[in-house]
Amino acid sequence: MTTAPTMNASRQRPEPWPRSFRLLYAASLIDGVGFHVGQLAVPVLAVALLAASPGQxxxxxxxxxxxxxxxxxxAGVWVDRLPRRAVLVIADFTRAALxxxxxxxxWAGWLSIPQLYLVVLLTGVGTVFADVAAQSWLPELVGRNRLVAANSLMMSTGATMQIAGRGLGxxxxxxxxxxxxxxxxxxxxxxxxxxxxxxxPEAPHPLRSRATGSFARQLGAGVRHVAGNPLLRPLALSTAGINLTMQLTTTMLPVVFLRELELGAAALGVFLGVGGVGALLGALSARSLAERIGHGRALWLPGLLVAPxxxxxxxxxTGPMLWLAGIGWMALAWRTGVGNVIxxxxxxGATPDAxxxxMNATFRFLLTGALxxxxVAAGLLGQYADVRTALVVGAVTNGLTWLPVFCSPLRTLHRPPVPD
Structure with a gap:
């Protein structure tokens, strides 16, 4: 009588992830810690050791x-033409050297703000190729039927690394x-x-159909796919708005913590790490939330709820307001974690392999361009108004970023589409 449930449970046990995906996941885990350490350390170095102004x-x-x-x-055209593993490996080693x-x-006594500018810019070039290649390779490594689960795992890991990396940093x-x-x-x-x-890759996946036509025509096809798709267009607008408004806040937080409040780098790292906790909870809850209320509602309803x-x-x-601000920061990050996975x-799901x-490059162009x-807006507000103005503008505008999704067919979408 007890064997049948055991057999059924074994049948329902999740299929193990392919080795290729496990390695991609491990690399993301390692890279994530260092990335978030550096993301905190660079502005702290600029403010505390090089006396950078809010504008700088x-x-x-x-x-x-x-x-x-x-x-x-x-970069999207090049990634569709090149082996994606090679793109990722070269990007990582180049960024390590930079x-x-x-x-x-x-340590040699030569570091200056202009050098920091150059290193940060060129490291960003490597990140462009790495991010586009990784997101474009994932459907091939895990299969489209496991994309939500794979993205949930990757995003929750990224949020965990945000906590660990910024706290450690x-x-x-x-x-x-x-x-x-x-x-x-x-x-x-x-x-x-x-x-x-x-x-x-362990399985003999079908070769990707290579894009044909001129470089400009291939580039335009990706832009048209995003701009002309009634599901992708509002998603791009909403997510770009989230990135822009969150960046208004995160850019000025080091100045507020180190100069205005004099709380130190450790307190800044803990505060930013609290956001990582929120992002982790969002990534972990995204799948069940989407299954319960639908993918479309999971994209706009959290934004409405956390806006205040x-x-x-x-x-x-300092004092109680630091704790309340941490709760608000965690709530914003939770909403972002849910939105990233979904x-x-x-x-x-809405894009053919070719x-x-x-598509990923177009989204990255829009979303990271919004950052x-x-x-820039935060630097201008901090330099010519004050740093608190940047935080207020970021908070007010972030509360409106759910509207593009709500006013589109995404509002009631139950499940992601499957490409033809």
Missing amino acids: VGVLAALSTAAFLLIGLP VASVPLAW GLVVQALTAPVAIVLDAVSFAVSGTVLSRIR LGGLVALVH GVSLRQ LLGR TVGA
């Missing part, structure tokens, strides 16, 4: 994502200085590239 901090943040505006769209130049220059910066923290970033890129170089809490972040101060799965690279615009 804004420029630094803008340059970290400017590559997506400069080469984001053509990031390593920062602590070396600091704050502690390392506080105890051992920012240049040492940046060394961890360089090492993580090198180790990630080594892991990725071992990926060998975003204003708490703009009021961050949105990426929707994008991949267009995946260009660039947000960073």
Whole structure:
């Protein structure tokens, strides 16, 4: 009588992930810790050791994502033409060398704001290719029927690394200085590239149909696919708005914590890590939430619910307001974590294999370009008004970013479409 349930349970046990995906996941895990350590350490180094102004901090943040505006769209064409594993490996080793130049220059006494600008910009170029290649390769590695589960795992891992990386970054910066923290970033890129170089797809997947036509025609096909799709267009508008408004806040938080509140890098790392907790909870709950209320509602309803809490972040101060601002920051990040899993799965599900690279590049161009615009706007507001103005503008505008999805066919979409 007891054997049947055991057999049924074994049949329902999830199918193990392919080795190729496990290696991609491991590389993401390693890379994620170092990336978030460096993301905290670089602005802290600029503010605390190079006496950067709010405007220079804004420029630094803008340059970290400017590559997506400069080469984001053509990168999609190149990724659709090139072996994706090679793109990922080269991007990781190149970024490792670039990031390593920062602590070396600091210890030699040569480091300057212009060098930081250059390193951040060129590292962003590597990130363009790595992000587009990874998201375009995922459907081939796991199959389209497991995209939501795979994206949930990847996004929840990314959120965990955000917690660990920023918390670790704050502690390392506080105890051992920012240049040492940046060394961890360089090492993580090198180790990630080594892991990725071992990926060998196990199943004989059909060869991707290669794009035909001129470079400009191929590039335009990706843009038209996103702009002309009634599901992808509002998703792009909403997510770009989220990125822009969140960047208004994150760009000025180091200035607020280090100069205005004098709380130190460790407190900044913990606060940003709280956002990672929210993003992790969002990524973990996204799948069940989408199955319960539908993928479309899971994209807009969380934004409506957390909109009032975003204003708490703009009021961050010492004492009880620090805790309330942390709750608001966690809520915003939870909404982002849900949206990332559902949105990426929707994008991949609505796009044929041959267009995946260009679709992802178009989204990256828009979404990370929004980060660039947000960073520039934050720098201008911080320089010519004050840093609190940037936080207030970010909170108010973030509360409106769910509207493009609500006013589109996505509003009641139950499941992601399957490409023809």
